[in-house]
Amino acid sequence: MTAFSEVAGARTAEPAVTDTLDVAAIRADFPILGRSVRGGNPLIYLDSGATSHKPRQVLDAERDFYTTHNSAAHRGAHLLGEEATDAYEGARTRIASFLGADAGEIVFTKSATEAINLVAYAMSNAATAGPQASRFVVGPGDEVLVTEMEHHANLVPWQQLCQRTGATLRWFGVTPDGRLDLSNIGELINPRTKLVAVTHQSNVTGTVPPVSEIAAAAHAHGALVVADGAQSVPHQPVRVKDLGADFLAFSGHKMLGPSGVGVLWGRRELLEAMPPFISGGSMIEVVRMEGSTFLPPPERFEAGVPATAQTVGLAAACDYLDGLGMAKVAAHEEALTAHALEALPGISGLRILGPLTTEHRGGAVSFVVDGIHPHDVGQVLDELGIAVRTGHHCAWPLHRALGAQSSTRASFYVYNTHDEVDALADGIRQAQKFFGVA
């Protein structure tokens, strides 16, 4: 209650300045927030967990690349080719600094999903990739450890890896309040464990599992650790050296950047030993008809002409977020989440999936409403101009574990206001009235 009172105090100047971010100024950077939606209502966008909106600065950076420098990076001897290469490599350096990483450890992919698949397929390619790739080989008797909390993107690729190699898939369960159940960590992480894949922030419950603690246990047995940062990198300060993981995957479009670009960060010594996933142009060293050799990382993992404008846009998104300050971004979202966790449970028949406090928890708030299917809740909210996600949010096993067939999710970002949280609560009550369940 204390935390909420402080938040409530900051709400008087809505939607202008909060303790942390000047939300009114931020909103002015996002053209789409000025449009109206169904019934002429202003847009209340609470679906940034699915994809975020893009500020003018990101759109301008992309447009500037296309209008001024457009060319294929790492090809051609002409001026534009050089400028495009500089733009692409500059974006790599910028994103590395956003994470406290080295540029050589940043691999561009098309999405977080592809980044995770890159590691999974590199591991199944390792069996025939020579002795330097031996630590990536998995097979019968080995274990791949995931969690019941994962987005399908950090679950299905590991199921498939196990299917291809004969390794065994195991998983951490979740507690009734949506935390990771680590009670059997000593048994689950053992000498047979070759890889642990864990989310750094649940896209459903907002739960932030203790990745560094899990990584320490995994490393004690020589296992690799992949963290899914799709929901953490956009929303909290992430320094890869503090995270403890060996790989971190995330996407650009959820962090104010363009769609079509994702990132795999990996420890350099691991990337150096890892065989390629997608092969073709620009990842090779020498090609002969009999076979080919490959470039060092990160180029080894970036076959084909890269999505240069998108990486430039993502670098601009990093500038934008660092300009706000990631600690302030996290504090702003925590305040909105605290507000939602105070306002929503007051609605009769509403159950939040996941932690009821903001401790180790990000700004995704999923809930079920007795007697109204999430699709129907979402439809009423849409009518009011409120955009939320409905369904299982690509986390079907987690929903099963929490006893829900599906849910409605509100997720927050830098441009959301406390008034919008109140509008959400009002909208849910209107849905109950419409369907006659309140």
Next chain:
Amino acid sequence: MQLESMYQEIILDHYRRPLHAGLREPFDAQVHHVNPTCGDEVTLRVTLKDAGDQPAVADVSYETLGCSISQASVSVMADLIIGKPVSEALKISAEFLQLMQSRGESEPDEDVLGDAVAFEGVSKYPARIKCALLGWMAWKDATARALAERGDAVALDTQAEADGAKS
């Protein structure tokens, strides 16, 4: 609010008091269909009978886990087609599919579609069309299987139509 155009009283009535609900014995075929985007499910059974020289729908029984639109739709469907020859039920099904793909631009024939005309408003919301079609696609699939069991060669391109419904 525009909501009333989607959630017409007829739809809400079927949602609150679904007709022919529950799974009954005996049955000729049972299917389980899922909408992968939201996880909604229907388990549906079909029983056929002979009516003159052609098969007819003796019973449709079902269990659903889903939104109001998907539940109301399967209730409306069961009530419409039970007792009808399979060939006529298929025509109703085709007409309903056409209505759902109309984006609210068609004039549904109430003589053919009965209570199902109420779904015209749903057709304006592309995200909900699959909800309305879940039960119908399950019925067509179950009927194809039941006919195959009987050795009746009736062309039922269920998958092609289901794919068409996605566009």
